[in-house]
Amino acid sequence: xxxxxxxxxxxxxxxxxxxxxxxxxxxxxxRRKPMALVRALxxxxxxxxxxxxxxxxxxxxLAAAGRIRRLVAAFVTLDSIPLEPHFRAARxxxxxxxxxxxxxxxxxxxxAAANRLPFLPVRAGIGSDVMRVNPGLRTxxxxxxxxxxxxxxxxxxxxxxxxxxNRADRFGNGQYLGPDPYFDDLFxxxxxxxxxxxxxxxxxxxxxxNAAPQTLLVKRHSVTGVVETPNGAHFTSCVPDHPRDEAxxxxxxxAAADPDAWAAFSxxxxxxxxxxxxxxxxxxxxHEEQK
Amino acid sequence: MTTENTTANPTAVTxxxxxxxxxxDAWRDNGEVLASPMGLVPSVGARLARRTFSPDLxxxxxxxxxxxxxxxxxxxxxxxxxLAMVTGGRRHVMMGASQIDRFGNQNISCIGDWEQPSRxxxxxxxxxxxTLNNPVSYWIPKHSTRVFVERVDMICGVGYDSAAAAGPSxxxxxxxxxxxxxxxxxxxxxxxxxxxLASLHPGVTVDQVREATGFALTIADDVPYxxxxxxxxxxxxxxxxxxxxxxxxxxxx
Numbered sequence: 001x002x003x004x005x006x007x008x009x010x011x012x013x014x015x016x017x018x019x020x021x022x023x024x025x026x027x028x029x030x031r032r033k034p035m036a037l038v039r040a041l042x043x044x045x046x047x048x049x050x051x052x053x054x055x056x057x058x059x060x061x062l063a064a065a066g067r068i069r070r071l072v073a074a075f076v077t078l079d080s081i082p083l084e085p086h087f088r089a090a091r092x093x094x095x096x097x098x099x100x101x102x103x104x105x106x107x108x109x110x111x112a113a114a115n116r117l118p119f120l121p122v123r124a125g126i127g128s129d130v131m132r133v134n135p136g137l138r139t140x141x142x143x144x145x146x147x148x149x150x151x152x153x154x155x156x157x158x159x160x161x162x163x164x165x166n167r168a169d170r171f172g173n174g175q176y177l178g179p180d181p182y183f184d185d186l187f188x189x190x191x192x193x194x195x196x197x198x199x200x201x202x203x204x205x206x207x208x209x210n211a212a213p214q215t216l217l218v219k220r221h222s223v224t225g226v227v228e229t230p231n232g233a234h235f236t237s238c239v240p241d242h243p244r245d246e247a248x249x250x251x252x253x254x255a256a257a258d259p260d261a262w263a264a265f266s267x268x269x270x271x272x273x274x275x276x277x278x279x280x281x282x283x284x285x286x287h288e289e290q291k
Numbered sequence: 292m293t294t295e296n297t298t299a300n301p302t303a304v305t306x307x308x309x310x311x312x313x314x315x316d317a318w319r320d321n322g323e324v325l326a327s328p329m330g331l332v333p334s335v336g337a338r339l340a341r342r343t344f345s346p347d348l349x350x351x352x353x354x355x356x357x358x359x360x361x362x363x364x365x366x367x368x369x370x371x372x373x374l375a376m377v378t379g380g381r382r383h384v385m386m387g388a389s390q391i392d393r394f395g396n397q398n399i400s401c402i403g404d405w406e407q408p409s410r411x412x413x414x415x416x417x418x419x420x421x422t423l424n425n426p427v428s429y430w431i432p433k434h435s436t437r438v439f440v441e442r443v444d445m446i447c448g449v450g451y452d453s454a455a456a457a458g459p460s461x462x463x464x465x466x467x468x469x470x471x472x473x474x475x476x477x478x479x480x481x482x483x484x485x486x487x488l489a490s491l492h493p494g495v496t497v498d499q500v501r502e503a504t505g506f507a508l509t510i511a512d513d514v515p516y517x518x519x520x521x522x523x524x525x526x527x528x529x530x531x532x533x534x535x536x537x538x539x540x541x542x543x544x
Contacts, residue, residue, distance in 0.1 A: 028370060055414075073414060074414055074415060074416055074417070075413050075414035075415070075416045076413075076414060077413060077414075082413060083411075083412065083413065087411065088410075088411040091401070091407070091408055091411035092407065092408060092409065092410070092411055093407070094406065094407035100400065100405075100414060100415055101415070102415055102416075102417060102418070102419040102420045103370075103374060103416055103417040103420065104374045104377065104378065104417060104419075104420035105419070105420070107371065107374055122420070123378060123420070123423050123424055123460060123461075123464075124378075124419045124420035124423055124424070125419050125420075126423070126457045126458070126460065126461045127419075127422075127423065127446070127449035127453040127454045127456070127457035127461040127465075128415065128418070128419040128422075128446045128447060128448075128449050128453070129400075129405070129415075129445045129446040129447070130415060130419050132405075132446075133405050133445075148459070148460040148463075149458055149460045150460060179354050179355035179356060179367075179369070180354060180355040180369040180370060181369055181371070182369075182370060183370070183371065
């Protein structure tokens with residue numbers, strides 16, 4: 001008997017997803033987003049999704065393609081460009097339901113889900129309009145002498161999570177080499193199935209060959225599938241492998257703000273019948289043209 | 292420093308520099324807490340405070356590292372620890388606001404009806420958890436009736452009235468030390484915790500502030516001016532912390 005090899009392709013991942021699912025997406029804003037997996041999802045017919053994300057262009061692209069029925073988020077941003085044009089446009093036409101919660105509430109919702117708790121108390125939300133726009137949120141009173149009242153942040157349990165790490169082995173051990181783990185381990189633990197793409201697939205021993213063991217963020221027991229997708233976070237940052245492609249992000253944001261420009265952009269980089277390889281090649285060609 | 296630098300103070304103090312001073316002073320006597328400036332002027336202000344009167348402040352590089360003024364890494368603060376630090380209270384953030392009202396309720400989420408906003412902005416981000424747990428000041432680079440409104444469209448950062456209405460667990464650690472705009476400094480040191488004009492930046496009149504504010508401010512008969520920077524502070528701002536003049540991109544007076 002050998003340890004399970006979980007390597008698969010991005011299309012294999014998508015074949016395990018279906019319309020109506022709740023899908024968590026790791027990373028933060030325009031940082032280390034599993035964009036190759038999102039692009040594969042965009043090539044499918046899967047729709048009607050509940051998306052749970054510290055949102056960036058992952059949310060923008062899915063919103064533009066009309067795949068989101070409900071979004072759970074505290075923000076959607078491109079970081080160096082504060083407002084995500086597709087998200088803005090989708091919200092302004094009332095394209096999907098939104099569960100708008102605070103960043104910390106979101107984090108405790110992930111912790112609750114990972115810990116199989118129905119909720120966790122959090123001192124956030126009360127006094128703000130987060131309570132008004134989420135009439136389903138309940139509060140809980142401390143059973144101890146203080147009797148304080150907190151928001152009972154419900155568990156953000158997901159059918160599937162998509163995350164992107166710098167390195168992984170074929171068994172599902174994932175490593176981040178940048179400054180921030182974000183919440184990718186929690187996303188994996190909070191989901192029934194977790195799919196991890198990585199910049200480079202390596203032998204297990206190589207993971208700690210040049211890096212400290214605490215860089216091993218995602219543990220294989222919480223991972224269902226592993227996909228090697230070099231430059232797979234593009235155009236979001238995935239340091240130290242690659243920084244954010246600011247020039248391309250700017251082109252994305254400019255196109256996203258105008259329907260005709262977006263149609264052309266989309267046709268060029270995300271055409272029907274395309275794949276990740278043709279995307280990466282179209283990006284390289286675009287960069288050549290900019291010189 | 293060269294002689295040229297120590298005497299280099301020929302030009303008058305700019306509005307942006309008064310704003311830097313007003314922001315820096317928000318972190319005076321804060322002790323060993325994380326200063327989280329959002330925006331260019333607050334960022335210059337926090338670094339000025341750190342280099343002068345508040346040397347124990349912690350500062351980040353804008354991502355996950357805590358850094359000394361010379362850039363030396365002194366700690367690690369990824370988002371998960373950052374959010375935990377907020378609830379521990381050892382932090383003073385200066386946030387922006389698309390709208391702010393007379394009790395300090397702040398909006399960065401959207402303009403118009405939340406169900407289908409006329410203008411979608413960032414989202415609530417961390418404003419709800421921040422305002423209930425650690426001191427939150429605000430920086431408004433362009434003071435106008437569009438920003439200083441009677442009522443915000445979406446309460447993200449909790450104001451004094453909303454915190455009081457939500458009960459003791461909301462108001463327990465709630466505090467808005469100051470609001471700094473390009474026109475002056477504001478606080479909530481009034482009987483009903485509504486906004487008060489605390490100081491005017493030199494060159495600004497009370498009428499200017501009144502006209503640019505969409506609600507009735509408490510204004511004393513004799514409003515002081517925002518303090519002058521010291522010569523040492525001015526040269527730090529101009530020559531060390533912000534030689535490129537990023538502060539002038541936010542405040543162009």
